[in-house]
Amino acid sequence: MEAKTARSELTQSAIVDVALEMARLDGLDSLSIGEVAKRLNLSKSGVFSRIGSREALQAAVLDAFEKTFQQEVILPALREPRGLPRMDAMVRAWLGRVGGPHGNCLYVAGAFEYDDRDDAMRERLLDGVRRWRSTLRRTLVQAQDAGQLREDADLDQLIFELDGLFTALVREVRFLRTPDAVERAWTSYRRLMAPMLTAPPTSASEASR
Secondary structure (H helix, E strand, O other), rough: HHHHHHHHHHHHHHHHHHHHHHHHHHHHOOOHHHHHHHHHHOOHHHHHHHHHHHHHHHHHHHHHHHHHHHHHHHHHHHOOOOOHHHHHHHHHHHHHHHOOOOOOOOOHHHHHHHHOOOOOOHHHHHHHHHHHHHHHHHHHHHHOOOOOOOOOOOOOHHHHHHHHHHHHHHHHHHHOOOOOOHHHHHHHHHHHHHHHHHOOOOOOOOOOO
8 A cells, every 4th residue: 555655646746747847838827637648658537636637737836836946946045144145045046047957937937827817826826926025025124134235225126126137037048048148137136236235346256246
């Protein structure tokens, strides 16, 4: 029984992994039980018995995306000191993730895919985007508390512009296929932050770190 359960869990993990890759390439709406079954050489009933409906598959994919987002972007940054070092680490990780082999961000792509809908998946995506923005805000507030960021910095405006930068990078990487898009995005981030710092970088070399 334990061996059967382990095999079932392994198969379910494989199903979610394949579906997540599909969603990264073609969006959450591209997911179908039949296509996942085909790619894994399983029957549709086999996939359905482990995952359930197409909606359940989409939810499982979003859960997996959010888990890896936490592991690759947020948790490593928490090892850094509060404030700007942590902020820089999060942004660097996010940019590198989008520019990596598995590119794309379901928070960005999903916002366009579900912007004209009112359903559970849209609410799930919206909640994820809001939590990500809350994490950015909390980190910026910590930078203010540490005296690294100007007290009069407009955090709402800063987060708005950061979100715009993230969205632009996805287009540069996936649509325009700009080779140095990640480094250009990092440069934009540093330029965006510089006027807000209490002690702006004094040289070009420091600004590029």
